[in-house]
Amino acid sequence: MKLQQLIIISILLFSTLLANKTFEANLECKECHPLIYKEHQGAMHNKSTIFKDPIHKAIxxxxxxxxKKQKYKCAKCHIPTANNLxxxxxxxxxxxxxxNNTTHNEAISCAYCHRIESVKHGIMANKNIISSEKxxxxxxxxxPLRNKFHYQAENKNFANGNVCMGCHSHKKNKQKFDVCVTSMSEPTDKDNCITCHMPKVKGSVSNKEDTPTHSYHGFPGTNSGHEMLAKYIDVKFIQNSDGFDISIYNQSPHLMLLHPLRFTQLHVSITNGNNINKFETKSFVRIIGKDKKSSPPWLANEIVKNTMIQAKETRIIKYKSSLKSGDxxxxxxxxxxxxxxxxxxxxLENNEKAKKFNIMKEKVFEIK
Ligand code: HEC
Ligand code: HEC
Ligand code: HEC
Ligand code: HEC
Ligand code: HEC
Incomplete structure (x- = not known):
C-alpha cells in the first residue's frame, strides 16, 4: 500500500471515530410503541436538557x-444525541x-439507549459504545415480532442493568474526585437497576401484537414516580423501655439518596387528642466540598459529611419518650x-420543585 493511500485511510478511519452518530427521533417510535412512548415523554430521560430541567440548568x-469555556460537556450523558457532540x-x-436544534431536544432518546452495545470503563466516567447499525x-x-421499521437483537447488558452504567456508574471532576457514584456490586438478572426502575406493567409492547405487559419506561426516581419505589424502603417502629426506635431499611444497592444536591429528612411526632409532641428533625446528607466546607461540585475534593443511609443499610434512630396508650x-x-x-x-429559591418536601414513606403507629 502506498503511503498516500495509507494516510487517506487513516484520516477516514479517524474521522469516522470522531464523527457524530445520527439517531432516529423519538417520534418515529410513537406509531408502533404508543404506551412506551408516552411513558418516556414523562421520564427524566426525556427531560434531562437545560431546557426541560430547571435544576440541571441552574447548576x-x-x-x-x-x-469560561462555552463547552457543554454534560452532553455526554444529558443530550448524547447532539449532532455536534x-x-x-x-x-x-x-x-x-x-x-432550536432538534437533536439537542431528544434528550436520552429511545434509539440512543437501544443502540448501546456495551459499556467501557473510564476513569472520569464510563463510556457507552454505540453500535453503528442505525x-x-x-x-x-x-x-420479537419482526417489523418493517427496524431490526432487533438480544443483548445481555439489557437484562443485567449494565446498559445503565455508561452514564450512572460514576462521574469525577477535575480533582479526580467522585461527584456521584452508583454502584451495583453483584447484579443478577433478578435484582438490578432494571428490575427496580423498569418494572413490568400492564399494556402491550407494541400495537402490532398484544402482549400482557411491557417494561415501564417512566423511570421512577426522585423527580417523579417515587411512589413506585416506596416498597424498597422499609420503616419500622420498635417500642422499648425508655421510648422507641425507628428503623429504616434501604433495600436499594445505592445510597438513599444519590445525587449530592439531595437532602433527606425524617420527621417524627406523637399526637394524643389535641396534644402534639414533635421531635427534632433528623437530616441525612452527603455534602461534598473542600477544606471541610461545602463547595460547588466542580471544586470539591472531599466528602465533608456523609450521613446518607447506605446501600442495604438498616439505620436505627432512637427516641426517648414515655409512651401512653392511645399515642x-x-x-x-x-x-x-x-x-x-x-x-x-x-x-433556585423561587423554584417550587427544588423547594418541595416530597414524602417517600409515611406511617402512623398506634400505642395499644
Ligand atoms: C412499524 C412499527 C414499529 C416502529 C415504527 C418501531 N417499532 Fe420497535 N418493535 C416493533 C415490533 C412489532 C416489535 C416486536 C414486539 C413484539 O414482539 O411484541 C418491536 C420491538 C422493539 C424492541 C424490542 C427488541 C428486543 O429484541 O427485545 C425495541 C428495543 C424496539 N422495538 C425499539 C424501537 C425504537 C427505539 C423505535 C423508534 C426509533 C421503534 N422501536 C419503532 C415495531 C416497531
Ligand atoms: C457521566 C455522565 C454525566 C455527566 C457527564 C453529567 N451528568 Fe449530570 N447526571 C447524570 C446522571 C446519571 C444523573 C442522575 C443521577 C441522580 O439523580 O442521582 C444526573 C443528574 C444531574 C443533576 C440533578 C438533576 C435533577 O433533576 O435534580 C444535575 C443538576 C446535573 N446532573 C448537572 C450536570 C451538569 C451541570 C453537568 C455538566 C457540567 C453534568 N451533570 C454532567 C450523569 C451525568
Ligand atoms: C445516556 C445516559 C444515561 C443512560 C444510558 C441511563 N441514564 Fe438514567 N439518567 C441519566 C441522566 C442524565 C439523568 C438525570 C436527568 C435529570 O435529572 O436532568 C438520569 C436520571 C435517571 C433516574 C432518576 C429519575 C428521577 O425521577 O429523578 C433514574 C431512576 C434513572 N436515570 C435510571 C436509569 C436506568 C435504570 C438506566 C438503565 C436502563 C438508565 N437510567 C440509563 C442518564 C442516563
Ligand atoms: C432494590 C431496588 C433498587 C435497585 C436494584 C436500584 N434502585 Fe435506584 N432507587 C431505588 C429507590 C428505592 C430509590 C429512591 C430512594 C433511594 O434513593 O434509595 C432509588 C433512586 C434512584 C435514583 C434517584 C436518586 C437521586 O438522588 O435522585 C437513581 C438515579 C437510581 N435510583 C438509579 C439506579 C441505578 C443506576 C441502579 C443500578 C445500579 C439502581 N438505581 C438500582 C431502588 C432501587
Ligand atoms: C434509558 C434507556 C432506555 C430508554 C431511553 C428507552 N429504553 Fe426501551 N428498554 C430499555 C431497557 C433496559 C429495556 C429492557 C427492559 C427489560 O428487559 O425489562 C427496554 C425495553 C424496550 C422494549 C422491549 C419490550 C419491553 O417492554 O421490554 C421496547 C419495545 C422498547 N424498550 C422501546 C423503547 C422506546 C420506543 C423508547 C422511547 C419512547 C425507549 N424504549 C426508551 C432501555 C431504554
Missing part, C-alpha cells in the same frame, strides 16, 4: 465550563446547547431535591 448556569466534548472546540435495537425479548406516632421520611441551604447559591 449549568454557574458552571465554569459554561461561564464531538465539538462539545473536543479539546479545542466550543459547543453550547441550542433550543436501525438495529437491542433489548431482551426472546422472539399515635407519625413517621414521615421524605426529601428535598435541592438542599435548602444551597437553594440561594444556585438561584
Amino acid at each position: 449549568w448556569d454557574k458552571h465554569p465550563l459554561n461561564t 464531538s465539538d462539545m466534548l473536543g479539546k479545542t472546540t466550543k459547543g453550547l446547547p441550542d433550543a 436501525k438495529e435495537y437491542f433489548a431482551t425479548m426472546k422472539k 399515635k406516632v407519625k413517621v414521615t421520611l421524605g426529601y428535598f431535591l435541592v438542599n435548602p441551604k444551597i437553594l440561594k447559591k444556585f438561584s
Whole structure:
C-alpha cells in the first residue's frame, strides 16, 4: 500500500471515530410503541436538557465550563444525541446547547439507549459504545415480532442493568474526585437497576401484537414516580423501655439518596387528642466540598459529611419518650431535591420543585 493511500485511510478511519452518530427521533417510535412512548415523554430521560430541567440548568448556569469555556460537556450523558457532540466534548472546540436544534431536544432518546452495545470503563466516567447499525435495537425479548421499521437483537447488558452504567456508574471532576457514584456490586438478572426502575406493567409492547405487559419506561426516581419505589424502603417502629426506635431499611444497592444536591429528612411526632409532641428533625446528607466546607461540585475534593443511609443499610434512630396508650406516632421520611441551604447559591429559591418536601414513606403507629 502506498503511503498516500495509507494516510487517506487513516484520516477516514479517524474521522469516522470522531464523527457524530445520527439517531432516529423519538417520534418515529410513537406509531408502533404508543404506551412506551408516552411513558418516556414523562421520564427524566426525556427531560434531562437545560431546557426541560430547571435544576440541571441552574447548576449549568454557574458552571465554569459554561461561564469560561462555552463547552457543554454534560452532553455526554444529558443530550448524547447532539449532532455536534464531538465539538462539545473536543479539546479545542466550543459547543453550547441550542433550543432550536432538534437533536439537542431528544434528550436520552429511545434509539440512543437501544443502540448501546456495551459499556467501557473510564476513569472520569464510563463510556457507552454505540453500535453503528442505525436501525438495529437491542433489548431482551426472546422472539420479537419482526417489523418493517427496524431490526432487533438480544443483548445481555439489557437484562443485567449494565446498559445503565455508561452514564450512572460514576462521574469525577477535575480533582479526580467522585461527584456521584452508583454502584451495583453483584447484579443478577433478578435484582438490578432494571428490575427496580423498569418494572413490568400492564399494556402491550407494541400495537402490532398484544402482549400482557411491557417494561415501564417512566423511570421512577426522585423527580417523579417515587411512589413506585416506596416498597424498597422499609420503616419500622420498635417500642422499648425508655421510648422507641425507628428503623429504616434501604433495600436499594445505592445510597438513599444519590445525587449530592439531595437532602433527606425524617420527621417524627406523637399526637394524643389535641396534644402534639414533635421531635427534632433528623437530616441525612452527603455534602461534598473542600477544606471541610461545602463547595460547588466542580471544586470539591472531599466528602465533608456523609450521613446518607447506605446501600442495604438498616439505620436505627432512637427516641426517648414515655409512651401512653392511645399515642399515635407519625413517621414521615421524605426529601428535598435541592438542599435548602444551597437553594440561594444556585438561584433556585423561587423554584417550587427544588423547594418541595416530597414524602417517600409515611406511617402512623398506634400505642395499644
Ligand atoms: C412499524 C412499527 C414499529 C416502529 C415504527 C418501531 N417499532 Fe420497535 N418493535 C416493533 C415490533 C412489532 C416489535 C416486536 C414486539 C413484539 O414482539 O411484541 C418491536 C420491538 C422493539 C424492541 C424490542 C427488541 C428486543 O429484541 O427485545 C425495541 C428495543 C424496539 N422495538 C425499539 C424501537 C425504537 C427505539 C423505535 C423508534 C426509533 C421503534 N422501536 C419503532 C415495531 C416497531
Ligand atoms: C457521566 C455522565 C454525566 C455527566 C457527564 C453529567 N451528568 Fe449530570 N447526571 C447524570 C446522571 C446519571 C444523573 C442522575 C443521577 C441522580 O439523580 O442521582 C444526573 C443528574 C444531574 C443533576 C440533578 C438533576 C435533577 O433533576 O435534580 C444535575 C443538576 C446535573 N446532573 C448537572 C450536570 C451538569 C451541570 C453537568 C455538566 C457540567 C453534568 N451533570 C454532567 C450523569 C451525568
Ligand atoms: C445516556 C445516559 C444515561 C443512560 C444510558 C441511563 N441514564 Fe438514567 N439518567 C441519566 C441522566 C442524565 C439523568 C438525570 C436527568 C435529570 O435529572 O436532568 C438520569 C436520571 C435517571 C433516574 C432518576 C429519575 C428521577 O425521577 O429523578 C433514574 C431512576 C434513572 N436515570 C435510571 C436509569 C436506568 C435504570 C438506566 C438503565 C436502563 C438508565 N437510567 C440509563 C442518564 C442516563
Ligand atoms: C432494590 C431496588 C433498587 C435497585 C436494584 C436500584 N434502585 Fe435506584 N432507587 C431505588 C429507590 C428505592 C430509590 C429512591 C430512594 C433511594 O434513593 O434509595 C432509588 C433512586 C434512584 C435514583 C434517584 C436518586 C437521586 O438522588 O435522585 C437513581 C438515579 C437510581 N435510583 C438509579 C439506579 C441505578 C443506576 C441502579 C443500578 C445500579 C439502581 N438505581 C438500582 C431502588 C432501587
Ligand atoms: C434509558 C434507556 C432506555 C430508554 C431511553 C428507552 N429504553 Fe426501551 N428498554 C430499555 C431497557 C433496559 C429495556 C429492557 C427492559 C427489560 O428487559 O425489562 C427496554 C425495553 C424496550 C422494549 C422491549 C419490550 C419491553 O417492554 O421490554 C421496547 C419495545 C422498547 N424498550 C422501546 C423503547 C422506546 C420506543 C423508547 C422511547 C419512547 C425507549 N424504549 C426508551 C432501555 C431504554
